[in-house]
Amino acid sequence: MHDILNYPFFQRALLGALIIGFTNGCFSAYVVLRRSALVAGSLSHALLPGIAAGILVAGALTAWSAFLGALIAALLVVLGSLAVAKSSRLDQGTALAVIFTIAFAVGLILLKYVPVQVKLEDYLFGDILNISSSDLWVTFGISVVTLTLTTALQRPILLTLFEPSVAAAQGVPVRALNYLIMTLLVLVMVSSLQAVGCILALGLVVAPGATVFLLTNSTRAMFWGGGVLGAAGAAGGMVLAHIGDFRPGATITVLLGAAFLLAFFFGPRSGFFRRKA
Amino acid sequence: MSAPPDNSPLADGGHCYHCAHHHELQISGLTVRYQSVVALENVGLATSCGNTVALIGPNGAGKSTLLKAIAGLVPRAAGSILWRGARVSQWHREFAYLPQREEVDWSFPVTVRGLVEMGRYSQLGWWRRWRPVDGEKVDAALKVMRLEDLEHRQISELSGGQQQRAFIARALAQEAHVLLLDEPFNGLDRPARENLSALLRELAVQGRLVIASHHDLATVPALFDEVLILNRAPVAYGRVAEVFTPARLSQAFGDHEPEAEEAASMPSIVSTASIPPIPVKPHRRAGAV
Numbered sequence: 326m327h328d329i330l331n332y333p334f335f336q337r338a339l340l341g342a343l344i345i346g347f348t349n350g351c352f353s354a355y356v357v358l359r360r361s362a363l364v365a366g367s368l369s370h371a372l373l374p375g376i377a378a379g380i381l382v383a384g385a386l387t388a389w390s391a392f393l394g395a396l397i398a399a400l401l402v403v404l405g406s407l408a409v410a411k412s413s414r415l416d417q418g419t420a421l422a423v424i425f426t427i428a429f430a431v432g433l434i435l436l437k438y439v440p441v442q443v444k445l446e447d448y449l450f451g452d453i454l455n456i457s458s459s460d461l462w463v464t465f466g467i468s469v470v471t472l473t474l475t476t477a478l479q480r481p482i483l484l485t486l487f488e489p490s491v492a493a494a495q496g497v498p499v500r501a502l503n504y505l506i507m508t509l510l511v512l513v514m515v516s517s518l519q520a521v522g523c524i525l526a527l528g529l530v531v532a533p534g535a536t537v538f539l540l541t542n543s544t545r546a547m548f549w550g551g552g553v554l555g556a557a558g559a560a561g562g563m564v565l566a567h568i569g570d571f572r573p574g575a576t577i578t579v580l581l582g583a584a585f586l587l588a589f590f591f592g593p594r595s596g597f598f599r600r601k602a
Numbered sequence: 603m604s605a606p607p608d609n610s611p612l613a614d615g616g617h618c619y620h621c622a623h624h625h626e627l628q629i630s631g632l633t634v635r636y637q638s639v640v641a642l643e644n645v646g647l648a649t650s651c652g653n654t655v656a657l658i659g660p661n662g663a664g665k666s667t668l669l670k671a672i673a674g675l676v677p678r679a680a681g682s683i684l685w686r687g688a689r690v691s692q693w694h695r696e697f698a699y700l701p702q703r704e705e706v707d708w709s710f711p712v713t714v715r716g717l718v719e720m721g722r723y724s725q726l727g728w729w730r731r732w733r734p735v736d737g738e739k740v741d742a743a744l745k746v747m748r749l750e751d752l753e754h755r756q757i758s759e760l761s762g763g764q765q766q767r768a769f770i771a772r773a774l775a776q777e778a779h780v781l782l783l784d785e786p787f788n789g790l791d792r793p794a795r796e797n798l799s800a801l802l803r804e805l806a807v808q809g810r811l812v813i814a815s816h817h818d819l820a821t822v823p824a825l826f827d828e829v830l831i832l833n834r835a836p837v838a839y840g841r842v843a844e845v846f847t848p849a850r851l852s853q854a855f856g857d858h859e860p861e862a863e864e865a866a867s868m869p870s871i872v873s874t875a876s877i878p879p880i881p882v883k884p885h886r887r888a889g890a891v
């Protein structure tokens with residue numbers, strides 16, 4: 326165990342996991358409060374065709390082509406669904422389901438032309454141990470942007486989440502904030518691609534917030550608590566994965582799932598954690 | 603009309619010094635449309651601080667819409683609102699809208715104190731630092747509403763009456779003069795209703811203007827000074843003693859029934875006809891006339 330911590334690649338991976346876990350964990354509070362878990366779920370599917378398209382355009386599978394491809398595809402899907410929902414009688418869930426399945430299908434067709442199917446698996450399930458310095462910088466950048474914006478805009482976001490109509494009346498640009506939150510959601514999910522892959526990315530951006538939601542009555546605690554839980558899950562998962570020789574992405578997700586189940590069974594309703602906390 | 607002192611209104615147990623019986627609210631020609639549907643047409647009223655005003659009328663009459671329009675939550679198609687002589691064209695800090703129970707996300711992770719703190723956001727804006735005076739206003743509002751012991755409870759862990767008081771406390775923390783309450787008595791048991799009645803009365807005595815939509819006609823005379831009977835358009839408005847008459851009520855409630863068929867495409871009206879709102883009295887009373 327001590328040996329592995331001395332290896333630069335593992336240190337990088339651990340640092341990456343911590344940043345991703347913390348940022349996604351914090352942000353998951355808003356995902357849960359906004360009831361956007363399903364949106365995030367659709368997003369995770371939209372990332373795949375994005376990566377495939379990125380490879381086709383860039384000619385190779387690089388971190389940047391994957392990032393940009395996934396980002397653009399996810400933004401198209403999410404912002405597209407928001408726009409459709411706002412300008413028609415469809416709700417966002419329906420619009421999203423239609424658009425993301427189309428995107429996914431297009432991605433499957435594109436896969437035929439993608440020469441590097443083996444490495445694509447890394448993007449499905451994550452490959453944090455191979456995180457490069459440039460990946461780490463991208464991750465760090467996304468983290469800084471996300472945490473800065475979400476903490477700076479805490480009050481208007483809170484008002485918007487709790488009472489959209491009152492917030493709008495008070496001059497909060499509710500629609501713009503919604504677009505911003507969706508954009509940040511895409512960003513944090515793309516950043517977690519490397520760690521857990523697009524399928525499991527959903528867990529990182531929902532589970533910590535959902536878990537802390539069961540335990541607290543404060544949005545602030547939910548935000549930072551989600552971050553701490555996400556970071557702990559990510560780092561703990563890395564170590565466990567190393568010890569047991571499991572896939573890191575899956576181990577991280579399972580750990581977060583275990584935390585959720587603990588909160589669910591022993592949370593406030595049964596009074597256990599409440600008395601302790 | 604004295605300028606509002608900075609260290610105002612709750613310092614002395616909730617008295618609104620700068621508001622007593624001076625400030626007038628004048629609404630005229632207020633019209634609200636939802637797309638092509640006219641929800642509210644040509645509504646007017648003129649009242650002042652220190653009064654309690656009931657909005658009554660059948661379901662779908664536009665009571666909530668009127669409250670929201672005054673609060674600036676829904677756009678107005680026409681009409682004007684004058685508050686203290688100045689035109690109000692959008693949300694105004696001195697107006698607090700208290701939503702109907704059903705519209706509140708009670709599972710939201712916010713404590714009573716957190717909710718009341720939101721009342722200060724309108725003064726603090728997005729970034730301004732929380733000041734000691736903000737905390738004092740919150741403390742005072744909690745105290746006036748007798749919620750000090752419950753301040754750390756999550757909002758769903760309160761009784762219905764306490765929940766109403768928590769939202770009123772938020773309005774007080776906001777330093778609102780005009781409280782716009784949407785069916786505040788809904789879902790309250792009798793003691794809580796009586797408690798809230800006394801509270802609303804007290805708020806008015808202290809110089810606030812209380813406007814509430816209300817469907818329990820039997821309690822209108824005891825609770826309110828003025829009444830606005832609505833049925834999309836105003837039916838009658840004035841002091842309760844003058845306006846709250848069987849004839850006017852039947853105009854709003856009773857005469858409505860023939861239209862129910864025409865309006866079959868509007869679920870709220872159909873449901874009024876088939877499932878009467880809790881007090882059936884208005885219909886009976888109307889029928890007896």
